[in-house]
Amino acid sequence: MSRSLETISQKQVQSNLAAATSILAGLVLNRETIKKILRSDIMRESVIYQDILEEGREEGEEEKARQIAMKMLSAGFSIPEIARFTDLSPDAIEQLQRQQHN
Numbered sequence: 795m796s797r798s799l800e801t802i803s804q805k806q807v808q809s810n811l812a813a814a815t816s817i818l819a820g821l822v823l824n825r826e827t828i829k830k831i832l833r834s835d836i837m838r839e840s841v842i843y844q845d846i847l848e849e850g851r852e853e854g855e856e857e858k859a860r861q862i863a864m865k866m867l868s869a870g871f872s873i874p875e876i877a878r879f880t881d882l883s884p885d886a887i888e889q890l891q892r893q894q895h896n
Contacts, residue, residue: 863887867894 813869837843859880866876873887 860886860890863890864894867891 859882863876863880863882863886866879867887867890871879873884873891876882876887877884883889
């Protein structure tokens with residue numbers, strides 16, 4: 795009997811989470827509304843915020859590496875040299891080189 799209750803309880807929790815996620819996904823809130831609901835200091839401490847922040851930093855670093863690689867290609871550096879200085883793969887640099895010529 796307790797196993798049945800446990801299963802029912804888990805299904806209810808899953809159902810409630812699915813419903814809440816659906817509702818939240820449908821909400822379009824502006825920045826000010828979000829700030830009123832969630833305090834900035836609490837958000838900054840959240841794991842999700844930290845993950846998003848790290849992802850943004852990584853994207854920024856990759857973009858900067860691509861910009862540097864493009865300049866190095868224009869200056870006549872070889873693909874192995876560019877790869878060594880930017881940590882981009884030779885394939886990624888070759889793709890940038892093709893884009894530069896288009």
